[in-house]
Amino acid sequence: MEDENIALNSVLGLELNRVFFAVRETANKQKIIELARKVLESERAGLPDSASPDGPAR
Secondary structure: OHHHHHHHHHHHHHHHHHHHHHOOOHHHHHHHHHHHHHHHHHHHHOOOOOOEOOEOOO
């Protein structure tokens, strides 16, 4: 199951990257970044021992 999640996240990351570079307007790129950040933060909140971007894991 973990391998499937890693593969899915890789594919989603590649698609997000493709969309990001296809968008020309800076404001729309900022919206993409904000959405991706919210998704990542919500996923990290569900992981008990995940490292935060502000420092090492607890």
